[in-house]
Amino acid sequence: MRQFSEENLTEAVVARLKDMKNPRFKQIMASAIKHLHAFAREVELTEEEWFEGIKFLTAVGQKCDDKRQEFILLSDILGLSMMIVALNHKTVPGATEATVLGPFFAHGAKEYGHGADLREGATLKGEDVYVSGRVLSLDGKPLANAVLDIWQAKADGIYDVQTEGEFELRGRVKANAKGEYAFKSYKPKFYSVPVDGPVGDLIRATGNHHMRPAHMHAIVSAPGYQPVITHVFVEGDPYLDGDAVFAVKDSLIGRYTKVNDAAEAGKLGMPDPFLKLEWDFRLAPDAGVKARKVIAPSDAVA
Numbered sequence: 001m002r003q004f005s006e007e008n009l010t011e012a013v014v015a016r017l018k019d020m021k022n023p024r025f026k027q028i029m030a031s032a033i034k035h036l037h038a039f040a041r042e043v044e045l046t047e048e049e050w051f052e053g054i055k056f057l058t059a060v061g062q063k064c065d066d067k068r069q070e071f072i073l074l075s076d077i078l079g080l081s082m083m084i085v086a087l088n089h090k091t092v093p094g095a096t097e098a099t100v101l102g103p104f105f106a107h108g109a110k111e112y113g114h115g116a117d118l119r120e121g122a123t124l125k126g127e128d129v130y131v132s133g134r135v136l137s138l139d140g141k142p143l144a145n146a147v148l149d150i151w152q153a154k155a156d157g158i159y160d161v162q163t164e165g166e167f168e169l170r171g172r173v174k175a176n177a178k179g180e181y182a183f184k185s186y187k188p189k190f191y192s193v194p195v196d197g198p199v200g201d202l203i204r205a206t207g208n209h210h211m212r213p214a215h216m217h218a219i220v221s222a223p224g225y226q227p228v229i230t231h232v233f234v235e236g237d238p239y240l241d242g243d244a245v246f247a248v249k250d251s252l253i254g255r256y257t258k259v260n261d262a263a264e265a266g267k268l269g270m271p272d273p274f275l276k277l278e279w280d281f282r283l284a285p286d287a288g289v290k291a292r293k294v295i296a297p298s299d300a301v302a
């Protein structure tokens, strides 16, 4: 057949996939074609509108480099990242829930032991917080030598990787033999997703806000257990109900408490007063589950 119409075009395009070697890729392509055609039909997309779409996608690509990942941001604000997390990482009851990775993970963060000070070299000060807890199995067994990859925004809401300079408020913290971890940092604050690019234009066009509630990111892993990519949010944050990337889970909201105790502050090497966050992570057994991929912006341009 060589004469195509609105009625038979989709079927004809899908039919051309018949020799694809990879069946999963074929399935994904066929579905993408069907949904894209259905989308165009549903909204009766005009050529001018589709060209606007092409210009937008071009701008998204041009905004990307080895530090900036505008496509991850686009996926995040469309809820697609969270949909893929929900589809692929159904939480085993009792395990810490997963949420989005976001665009600011970076490989090569410094390794620390128990009591790490992630404030080292910080260019902006914030409210001092001592974060501690345990990494446990579902039945409460401490997971010796678990590792926590931690990263968070600076006090101005900007991540270290968004600016030139060294890593800040980021590190790989090793738990001790009793599965206990501890590190010093600053209390995270709510922040805006980057809105100086085409995704920012899109958010403004929707009339939505572009804020994320305050959070620390964590990837927690231990041999023999499923690693979890997650956040710890801040109780009382004004944006918990309206996260721009839909990543909030009720089970991931931590309480920061103020400690007014000079002896305790001295023992922990903290100023008096300081904030404390106690937070346990629970990991499900590995059981052959494929580990979730941890992607840094630099991976996408490699």
Ligand SMILES: [Fe+2]
Pocket (backbone or CB within 6 Å): 102, 104, 152, 153, 212, 215, 217
């Ligand atoms: Fe974040």
